[in-house]
Amino acid sequence: MVNAVQNIWRHADANPDHVALRVDRRSWSYGELRAHARNAARELAGRGVTRGDRVLIMLPTSAEFVFVYHGVLALGAVAVTVNTLCTPREIDYFHSDAECVLAVGCPDTRDALLASSDRPAWIVEPDSLVAARTPVDNAMTYVEADPVDAAVLLYTSGTTGSPKGAVLTHGNLLACGRSLSQIQGLEPEDRVGTALPLFHVFGQASVMASVQHAGAALSLLRPFDAVQMLDMAVSHRLTMMAGVPTMWNEMLHADTPITADDLPDLRYFLTGGAPLPHAVRIEFETRFGARVLDGYGLSETTGAATGQPLAEEPKEGSVGRAVPGCQLAILGADHQPVPAGEIGEVAVQGPNVMREYWNRPDATAAVQSGPWFLTGDLGRMDEDGDLWIVGRLKELIIRGGYNVYPAEVEDVLYRHPAVVECAVIGIPDERLGEEVAAVLVLQPGHDLDVAQVRTWLGERLASYKVPRVYHLRDALPKGSTGKILKRAIDVDDVAQHGIRTRRSDSTKATA
Structure with a gap:
């Protein structure tokens, strides 16, 4: 008990x-x-x-x-x-x-x-x-x-139909705390800080439960503010910070003199909720002097499925390996495992996986395949068990028969010096079925030659992956954790007002 x-x-x-x-x-x-x-x-x-x-x-x-x-x-x-x-x-x-x-x-x-x-x-x-x-x-x-007794109901975002309550058990919460504190090397002397909302699985389970398993200290900030977050890291002598990519990005651009010299105790930045662009990771580690540890999880997996092994150098773009006690698989359309390196649906099994959706037996059955929980995320896994998330099944863009994974394009866009934030989406196209569009937020005062950006992307991506439509925004819609909400982007508005490019175009846009 x-x-x-x-x-x-x-x-x-x-x-x-x-x-x-x-x-x-x-x-x-x-x-x-x-x-x-x-x-x-x-x-x-x-x-x-x-x-x-x-x-x-x-x-x-x-x-x-x-x-x-x-x-x-x-x-x-x-x-x-x-x-x-x-x-x-x-x-x-x-x-x-x-x-x-x-x-x-x-x-x-x-x-x-x-x-x-x-x-x-x-x-x-x-x-x-x-x-x-x-x-x-x-x-x-x-x-x-009992370990299978319900402890928490976390309602999913409800992108299709009404929100569903994921039933997390006492056993789920304890397993999450145990597995994440182990893979992160948490000790009682650690001081972990976050501005994540505690009603969400990341702050509530991935952070709070793991801190309490180790007997460490938890520092809370509300609401998130980039300068205040860094100030808290200094004043509370944090050893770890937890957040989502948009938070790290805002801290990079915050008006503060704080550098690695002011954070001698800080060892790790724990990131999740969305893929962290490689360019942001490198710049963040360089400026603040601590290692970024990526992870992956969902409400239905108590926020914990993968983490980065501390003893190894992370592989670029990977969210790490299965946390202790969990197993991962990449499944094809027939729900059978695919060979290493191939893209399919990410599946998880282990003590972190929810008991069920509250009073929704059909919805529960729809995400189960034998012992596996089907995440709805697309990914690939190498022979070492390292996982790469390439997008959501529902976000996959099929352009003229070719599969385009938005996360891959976004990761490259974040390396462009004028881009602060971006979201890659599919928009309707009569000839191709879907066209690739990039919604961008620029650095203040920067202008953007979209033809130049398209050429720049073409040097780094296969031509079918390069967006042909570019739409500038002052900001991107975000959820309560700071995660970019693609479903809140008006596809029709992007299709109507986005700048369409051809190889001969030379069109400038200004932030």
Whole structure:
């Protein structure tokens, strides 16, 4: 029998004064973290929450989130963590679909949560759970759960149909923390910082669960700001930072004098959520002096599927190998493994894979093939087991019968000195079926000769992969973690207003 909070309890017993959590200039030890989680559990129990109940949590990344979340898990209840920007309609859907008995929010989310008068809600006031240094009370421990019992419901983005709740178990969360802390070499002396939202699997499981498995310290920043993130790395003497590619890119272009000399303790940058362009990786490592470790995971794999082995030099573009306890495969259309080096669908099996989609047996069956979870991502794997992600099955561009993988084109575009951000998409084309289009954000003050860019790309990519359409934007749409949302890009707008090139074109665009 287990519980996903057991690592906090274990470290609170063994080393109660060791720092577990930092937010700004405040910190809480493992003993205090356990005590505050117990306080939250008592409050939840007083409001009728019992084992197996679902509790909707609509709290920002904060100490309050950490305490309430672990209070829910300690009771054996299920945390349904959602974006604080959700509208009343979205909250109604999550609350109804998960059959929640209580919603927990804060003053900023009060109005949205209370829009439905029949929804029981607990509004956590600032510092209400953390103002006092609560003495450690051994009278209350956690509920013993089965490893397959639900601990968290994480709703997927719902790009097709209504969002689905991925059921992550107590065993999933513990396996994630164990495997990632092992592959990252996390120790109790480590200090890990992030601005990732904790309602999302990356911040909640990949970062927080692995830090707690090791008994290390977690520093939180909200909202993300490139300068403030680097300032936190200096003031908290971080040894690791976790984020997504857009965060690293913004830090590279931040107006700050901080360099590697100011970060003597920093060893690793943990990146995931989307492919990290090689050019950004090299420039980031050069400027800030720490190694970038790439990884790959989904909500359905508790945020953990691969990681970079510390003892080896990473292979360019690879997201590493299967984390301890997991297995990977590249499957063809017949769901059989393909030879090393060939592209197919990435499949995962192991203790990190979700139990099911909540109340969706058909959707669950659709992502299973024997023991394998089908990710919907396209990738290739070499004979050493190193994995490269080349795109989503649904993002694959088929141009005149040729397969174009957007991630490959984007990686090359990021090496162009005028490009800050980019997204490569397919747009309808009467002759070819689809045409390759690049949506670009330029460095301030830069102009772009798209014919020159096309020639530049042609020297680095096969001709059928080179975009023929270029569309400039001031910014690209992003999700809550900072990941670029291609589905939010208006394909018709790109097709109508993008600059179309031919070999004889000489057209300049200005940021």
